Amino acid sequence: MYFEDLNALISMDGHGPYVWACYGLGMIVLAWNLLTPLRQNRAVAADIQRRARRERVQQSKQ
Template sequence: MKIQFDSLNEIISMDGHGAYVWLAVVVSLAILVALLVSPLRSHAQTLNQLRRQLERHAEPPAKQRDD
């Protein structure tokens, strides 16, 4: 088993098929990354929202007692 290309240019051009192959690779990887980032963001957003909501409903005297 060996690398099928001799230079970086050959890897990029792939005998004229490079544009198709690399377009498929870039778009696929972007979709995969988006599928991980999007649930992580909504997860964090939900918890942040919930935290702010809980802080708003917490009794204000609790803070004043510290002074």
């Protein structure tokens, strides 16, 4: 590692807040991109299955 210790890594000679803020935001953007489609996928699948169950119930009543 280039930095001698944890303090040097955090402060980065005064540039720490800028660098770490960017990396924090970067992680948020990556996580958002990953989680949104996964949630969407679950919602769509649940929706389709719910509708199919409802249709089956209706069919059995008829």
